[in-house]
Structures are given as structure tokens and as C-alpha cells.
Amino acid sequence: MRTMIQESSGERAGVYLRISMDRTGNMLGVDRQLPPCLALCERRGWQPIVYTDNDLSATYGKRRPEYERMLTDVQNGTLSAVVCLHNDRLLRSPRELEGFISVVEDRAIVATVQSGDYDLTTPTGRAYARIGTAMARMEVEHKGERQVLANQQRAAAGKAHGGPRCYGYGRGGKEFASSYTMSCWRADGKPPHGTEIHVDEAQVLRDVARHIAAGETTRSQLADLNRRGILSATGKRWSQTVLVRLLRNPRIAGLRSYKGQITKAGTWPAVIGEDDWRRLQARLRVRDHGVPLREGTTSKYLLLGVLRCGRCGAKLGGRPRTTGKAGRKIRTYICRGGPEGGCGGIRVVAEAVEELVQAAVVATLNSKEFQAARRRRQQTGDTGSAFLEVQRLASKLEELAASFGREEFSFGEWQAVRTPLEVKLKAARATLDRLERDASQSALVDVSDLAGRWGELSFDRRRSVVLSLVAAVKIAPAPARTGGKFDPSRVTIGWRV
Ligand SMILES: [Zn+2]
Incomplete structure (x- = not known):
């Protein structure tokens, strides 16, 4: 709905700002409306004069003194343009538009940052303005551009997310029984509720993270939370999805993310320190590499996802076998x-191979070489900066792709800058993977005498230690003459380097 307008320099434009709450309770403040409007004036060579109405406590249709003053200035020829972020800032209803048209009609241009220009001197322009106002009404019903703008701005400032309350944050008491009590900004202008640490919940969250970093599964932690009657932020029983999403959320480490990318340190306190959180991510990822443990019989197979067929290379599955004896x-x-x-050519008794692999793992944990390697790793690992480097390169590539999309440079030029960046990104990713694996291995053995206490460890813990040390175990076909007895030479263990 853009129409051609005459551009001239030195003309004065009324920049109209209306401070209000949107439906989600977010304040659309001056700082979000003014800069884009001023930028528009600068592009058009207009001299801005700012008019600001505070509509915060206004009931619908209340008078707007600055709006009226601006209209007077249009009428007396002081202004030759009116600028606002979006036409919904200017006009709140189709009825208001008619009054506005009768005043502005052939005296001023209307330019908006987000909804284009309106030339009210022509029937077409007026029609567009009327449609625009109707659309603006509709848009209020949706989460619109303003929200996006606000989110970007908040992310850039490292400010807290809005939306549902995050477990571990918020004041105690009844008001937090439900999560949907928090929005970004409160009418009284105080900081959002969700930026204060909820002492009890924070402790629960830290315990869960610590257990998982030590090798427990999310599944066992989930069961534990629900057994203890601890409820999620929405006051419900925990689900696997909700728990994992929470643990993966950079917010609990005091990190601000925007669209899945960590942008910077947040302005709120961390429940879990950044290093611990990154180690936790590594643990969650290690588990991703393995076969997810499901409820029921499969969880009894310690080496699921690790064993490979010595004939065809396929992963071995777990299956009970009924023997002849009763x-x-x-x-x-x-x-x-x-x-x-x-x-289909390989079968091996689970207990025998599990015993053998566990003995080898314990021997490795006890070995001088492993202990020395672990000390070296602890000195070299800085997953934090490697992580940020990956993020930085990835977003740079995205920006470039977007610029290319806007035809800011040619395909050849794009290729020329893209290729070296992609090489760098690949290297950074490899570094990060290595560091995270190292971090998870050293997290494992942080607990002293893991090998000595092997027999006391839970199934989950043993499995996660095995998964982080052993890449694969190849099982060769059984020799013909063993008579069903397990032959240890069939087993070849591939260690993670
Ligand atoms: Zn096979």
C-alpha cells in the first residue's frame, strides 16, 4: 500500500508516538517507537517534531491532547508530513480516521515505518488508509511486528524473556502456583517477576542438573521429581519434554537467547553457573548419541546402541531368549x-559381554594414561568460548545469506565470503564437539574413585559412563567349536579418543 510521494528536504514532519499497553501487557514505549520514526524522517530529509501521548491508563476513545495539537499544526501549515511507527499508533478506530482525513487530506503526507505511506489527497490513498485502519484493528488481535521488534530489542539488551514463568524464577507464594502470571513488563514499571530466583525451585533444579551431570538420566530424575510430588512451573506433574526443555534453556544459566541462539549474558541471575550448564548440555548430548532408553525391558540392556555386528556392522538389539530349562x-x-x-547372523549372551565391557571400562578408569589425559583435558577445555565462536560464525553466515537474498551482492561475491566462513565454522564445531566430549568425560570422573565404587553405581550411571568412554564394541561371530560357551576374544572395544 505504498504510493508515490514527493520528497522534499527541510520540511517538518510531526512524529507521533503513542505509549500504550498491548494485549499481552507489554508496554510499547517511546524507545521502541521513536528511533525507527526518526530514521524514516532522516531518509526523507524531514525535520522531526515529536508529539507524545500517554495512553497507558486511557479507556478506549479518551482524548489525546498531543494528537490534537499535531492536527492543529497540520492545519496551520507547520507540518507537511505525519510520521508514526504503524497506523495503529495514529488512529485507533475507523471513525477516528474519517476525522483525520478531513483535517489532513491535502495538507500533509502520512508515512509509517511499518505500514507504508498514505496519500490522503487521492481516493485511492484514502481507500488504502481505510483498509489500513481496518487491518490495524485486526492486527491488534495477533502478535504483530511490534512484538517482534520488542523481542529483538529485549534480546539485544540481554533483558529477561517474557511469557510463561520459567521454573526456578519468581517469588514464592500463591501467585506463582500458575505460570501465566508473569509478563515482561508490569503496569507499575517494576522489573518482571521472573527475574528473581525462587529459592526452593532453584535448589530442585540444581539438584537435578547435578545428578544428570553425574550420569543419571533425565528419565530417572523425572521419576524422582514426580515421586516427590514436586510440580512444574505450570503446577503440573513433570513430563520428559518439559524437563528436558527446561534443562536445555540457556535462561537458567543467566544467558539470553533469541530464536534459539545465545545472544549475550542476561540481566538476571543464573540458577546454574554457565560452565555447569554447558557441561549439562554436553551430558544431554552424549545421551543423544546413544540409544534413548525407553521404559520397560530395553532399559535392562546396558550396551544398547554400543554393540555392533562383527559380520555386517549393524547395531545389535536386545532380545530375551527362552532357554530349554523350564x-x-x-x-x-x-x-x-x-x-x-x-x-541376522550374530547373537551373544548379554550378561557375559556386559561383564567384560564393564571390567574393561573400570580398568581404563584406573589406568595412569586415562588419569593423565583427563588432567590435560581439564586444562585445555573452554567450551564456553568455543560455543560462542560457533554461534558467531553461524549467525554471520545467516546474515550473509540474508544480504544475498536482498541482492546486496552477487552470487560470486557471496560464494567468495561464504566458503572460508563455512570452513571456519566446521572447524569451530569440531573443536566444540571435542571439548564437550572431554568436559563430559572429566565430569564423569570428577567423582573420586568411580572405578572402585562401580558395583554400587546405578544402572543409568554405569550406562552413561560406558557411553562416554566407549564408541563401539564389535562382536565377532561365534567360533564353531565353543559349544555355546562365551568366548571373550569375540569382543573388540573401540574407545573414544
Ligand atoms: Zn549382522
Whole structure:
């Protein structure tokens, strides 16, 4: 809905700002409306005069003294343009538009940052303005551009997110039984509720994080929370999704993110220190590399996702086998044939191979080489800066792609800058992966005498130690003459370097 306008320098434009609350309770303040309007004036060569109405406590249709003063200035020829962020700042209803048109009609241009220009001297321009006002009414119903602008601005400032309350933050008491009591800004202008640490919840969150960093699974922590009757931020029982999302949220480490990217340190306190949080992410990722543990029988297979068929290379699955003696079931790992992709030619008794691999893991944990390597790793690892470097390069590439999309440079030029950046990004990602793996391994053995206490560790803990040390275990086919007895030479362990 842009129409051609005559641009002339030195003319005065009335910049109209209306401070109000939107439906989500967010204040659309001067600092968000003014800069883009001034930028528009500068582009057009207009001299800005600012008019500001505070509509905060206004009921609909209340008088706006500055708006009226601005109209008077249009009428007496002081202003030749009216500028605002969006036409919904200027006009609150179609009825107001008609009054506005009758005053401004052939005296001034209307230019908005977000909804284009209106030339009210022509029937077409007036029609567009009328449609625009109707659309603006509709837009109030949606989460619009203003929200995006506000979110960007808040992210850039490292300010807290709005929206539902994050577990671990907020004051105690009844008002926080439900999460939806918090919005970014309160009418009284005080900081949002969600930036204060909720002492009890923070402790729960730290305990969960500590257990997971030490090798427990999210599943076991989830069960524990629900068993203890601890409720989530929405006052409900925890689900796996809610718990994992919370643990992955940079917010609990006092880090601000925008669209999934960490932008900077937040202005609120961390429940979990940044280093601990990054280590936690590494733990969550290590588990991602393995086979997710499901409820039921599969959880009894310690080496699921680790064992490989020595004939075809497929991952072995866990399957109970009924033996001849009174239908007793024993656990086995098996190369599944058919549609699941394996050759179906390998089967091994679970207990025997698990015992062997665990013994090897314990021996490795005890070895001088491993202890020395761990000390070296602890000295070199700075996952934090590696993480930020990856983020920086990735967002730079995105920016470039966007510029190319806007045809700011040619394809050849784009290629020329993109390729070296991609190489760098790949290297940074590799570094980050290595550091995170190291961090998770040293987190594992931070607990003293892990090997000595192996037998007391929970299944989850043992599995996560195995997953972070062992890349794969190859099981060779059974030799013909063993008579069903397990032959340890069938097992080849591939360690993570
Ligand atoms: Zn196979």
C-alpha cells in the first residue's frame, strides 16, 4: 500500500508516538517507537517534531491532547508530513480516521515505518488508509511486528524473556502456583517477576542438573521429581519434554537467547553457573548419541546402541531368549535380520559381554594414561568460548545469506565470503564437539574413585559412563567349536579418543 510521494528536504514532519499497553501487557514505549520514526524522517530529509501521548491508563476513545495539537499544526501549515511507527499508533478506530482525513487530506503526507505511506489527497490513498485502519484493528488481535521488534530489542539488551514463568524464577507464594502470571513488563514499571530466583525451585533444579551431570538420566530424575510430588512451573506433574526443555534453556544459566541462539549474558541471575550448564548440555548430548532408553525391558540392556555386528556392522538389539530349562529367559544381544537391516547372523549372551565391557571400562578408569589425559583435558577445555565462536560464525553466515537474498551482492561475491566462513565454522564445531566430549568425560570422573565404587553405581550411571568412554564394541561371530560357551576374544572395544 505504498504510493508515490514527493520528497522534499527541510520540511517538518510531526512524529507521533503513542505509549500504550498491548494485549499481552507489554508496554510499547517511546524507545521502541521513536528511533525507527526518526530514521524514516532522516531518509526523507524531514525535520522531526515529536508529539507524545500517554495512553497507558486511557479507556478506549479518551482524548489525546498531543494528537490534537499535531492536527492543529497540520492545519496551520507547520507540518507537511505525519510520521508514526504503524497506523495503529495514529488512529485507533475507523471513525477516528474519517476525522483525520478531513483535517489532513491535502495538507500533509502520512508515512509509517511499518505500514507504508498514505496519500490522503487521492481516493485511492484514502481507500488504502481505510483498509489500513481496518487491518490495524485486526492486527491488534495477533502478535504483530511490534512484538517482534520488542523481542529483538529485549534480546539485544540481554533483558529477561517474557511469557510463561520459567521454573526456578519468581517469588514464592500463591501467585506463582500458575505460570501465566508473569509478563515482561508490569503496569507499575517494576522489573518482571521472573527475574528473581525462587529459592526452593532453584535448589530442585540444581539438584537435578547435578545428578544428570553425574550420569543419571533425565528419565530417572523425572521419576524422582514426580515421586516427590514436586510440580512444574505450570503446577503440573513433570513430563520428559518439559524437563528436558527446561534443562536445555540457556535462561537458567543467566544467558539470553533469541530464536534459539545465545545472544549475550542476561540481566538476571543464573540458577546454574554457565560452565555447569554447558557441561549439562554436553551430558544431554552424549545421551543423544546413544540409544534413548525407553521404559520397560530395553532399559535392562546396558550396551544398547554400543554393540555392533562383527559380520555386517549393524547395531545389535536386545532380545530375551527362552532357554530349554523350564522356559527360563536370558537376555541376549542380537543382529536383527530382515527389514531392520542387519544380517541376522550374530547373537551373544548379554550378561557375559556386559561383564567384560564393564571390567574393561573400570580398568581404563584406573589406568595412569586415562588419569593423565583427563588432567590435560581439564586444562585445555573452554567450551564456553568455543560455543560462542560457533554461534558467531553461524549467525554471520545467516546474515550473509540474508544480504544475498536482498541482492546486496552477487552470487560470486557471496560464494567468495561464504566458503572460508563455512570452513571456519566446521572447524569451530569440531573443536566444540571435542571439548564437550572431554568436559563430559572429566565430569564423569570428577567423582573420586568411580572405578572402585562401580558395583554400587546405578544402572543409568554405569550406562552413561560406558557411553562416554566407549564408541563401539564389535562382536565377532561365534567360533564353531565353543559349544555355546562365551568366548571373550569375540569382543573388540573401540574407545573414544
Ligand atoms: Zn549382522
